Amino acid sequence: MDRRIVIVVFEGFQLFDMAGPADVFALASTLTGGGDGYRIELAAVRAGEVTAQNGVTIAVRTSLGQVGGDVDTLMVVGGFSTGEWMRDRELVEGIRRLAGTARRVTSVCSGALILAEAGLLDGRRATTHWLASGVLRDRYPAVEVDADPIYVRDGHTWTSAGVSAGVDLALALVAEDHGHEVARQVACRLVVYLHRPGGQSQFSTPMGAAAPRSEPLRELQAFIDANPAGDLRVPALASRAGMSERHFSRVFTEQTGVSPGRYVERARADTARRLLEITDHPLDRVARESGLGRPETLYRVFRRTWRISPGDYRRRFRTKES
Known part of the structure; x- marks a missing residue:
């Protein structure tokens, strides 16, 4: 029904x-x-x-x-x-x-x-x-x-x-x-951010980066947000954007205010934050599904991005009965 x-x-x-x-x-x-x-x-x-x-x-x-x-x-x-x-x-x-x-x-x-x-x-x-x-x-x-x-x-x-x-x-x-x-x-079909975690502030921007003027780069941003565990290295992203690696890095940074590597890291950190909030997945699975690979990387990136450990964040922001 x-x-x-x-x-x-x-x-x-x-x-x-x-x-x-x-x-x-x-x-x-x-x-x-x-x-x-x-x-x-x-x-x-x-x-x-x-x-x-x-x-x-x-x-x-x-x-x-x-x-x-x-x-x-x-x-x-x-x-x-x-x-x-x-x-x-x-x-x-x-x-x-x-x-x-x-x-x-x-x-x-x-x-x-x-x-x-x-x-x-x-x-x-x-x-x-x-x-x-x-x-x-x-x-x-x-x-x-x-x-x-x-x-x-x-x-x-x-x-x-x-x-x-x-x-x-x-x-x-x-x-x-x-x-x-x-x-x-x-979310992908409606072209909205992929399930922003409830603990996210009303006053913050989801990615902390500007929307690029270039449509191909806007599409690339959406691709990164939707595929955090994919191959998001600069060569792969430059190829998808149809640019040389050097030109891509320069244009992306110029139009978004952050480097491609930093944008990818933040996208993966956002995904990890969402998974910590709404799932019971162990940290190794959170790291894998968010594209961060290993729990050690998850911990390091989480501390650098949110200034809190993954475990502390889950205890504070995990939704009840999730």
């Missing part, structure tokens, strides 16, 4: 909070097939047209009161109008009711405020858009607010930071359901 995803929207919601995760789930369904995908339903206080904050109007066929039966994943979006809607008792009570039947309860951006208003984040660690974190902390002291990560999992409850972080959250949910290879394929 397809997993039932109910996404709750309201007037003035952030369209990408809904559309980004919906596209992730839909593509995952296409890739998995065989009735093991996702069935997406939109719900609002009242069925009918609902207008996002950017003026785009969508058709919502189901009211919250009409949603019956078990729900696999409940997702509440955010938007500039969240402050108004968190005072709507029909919305809050409807979300509380559905959460009682859901295997997972999730929010994107300021949707965490509505979950908190419903009492669903009490005693839990949660995040939200950094602009809304102060409100979440001040208004709901029972919530352990962490404003830095792009998403946080606490038991069956997942909360994410602003807008694009909803895609990262959805990729994490797909990885939990179908494995990391399916999540990787979804």
Whole structure:
């Protein structure tokens, strides 16, 4: 049976909070097939047209009161109008009711405020858009607010930071359901970063490098990010870019601000960080799958890049129940 995803929207919601995760789930369904995908339903206080904050109007066929039966994943979006809607008792009570039947309860951006208003984040660690974190902390002291990560999992409850972080959250949910290879394929097809780890800061750039002006180099960046365990030595990368080694190294460094070797090392460190956070793989497997080869190299690169050992990072940032 397809997993039932109910996404709750309201007037003035952030369209990408809904559309980004919906596209992730839909593509995952296409890739998995065989009735093991996702069935997406939109719900609002009242069925009918609902207008996002950017003026785009969508058709919502189901009211919250009409949603019956078990729900696999409940997702509440955010938007500039969240402050108004968190005072709507029909919305809050409807979300509380559905959460009682859901295997997972999730929010994107300021949707965490509505979950908190419903009492669903009490005693839990949660995040939200950094602009809304102060409100979440001040208004709901029972919530352990962490404003830095792009998403946080606490038991069956997942909360994410602003807008694009909803895609990262959805990729994490797909990885939990179908494995990391399916999540990787979804990310590659959507041309987004491959499942940024939840512990990553909202304020950091995933690779710490500029996007090249050259399209072949942008494509090469994506190839490196998606294939950390491949042959990423300068001769192989230069050949893929159609340049001499010397010219490639000069142009890559000029356009990204880092050398090819440093970029590859950072990409592999990012992959290792993700694996440490969301898997129980031993360090030798993490080193191998991230392209770092051996645990000794993993340790050295991790200390140089993140200033923390792989073991300490896993103990601090590994997602619960992963």
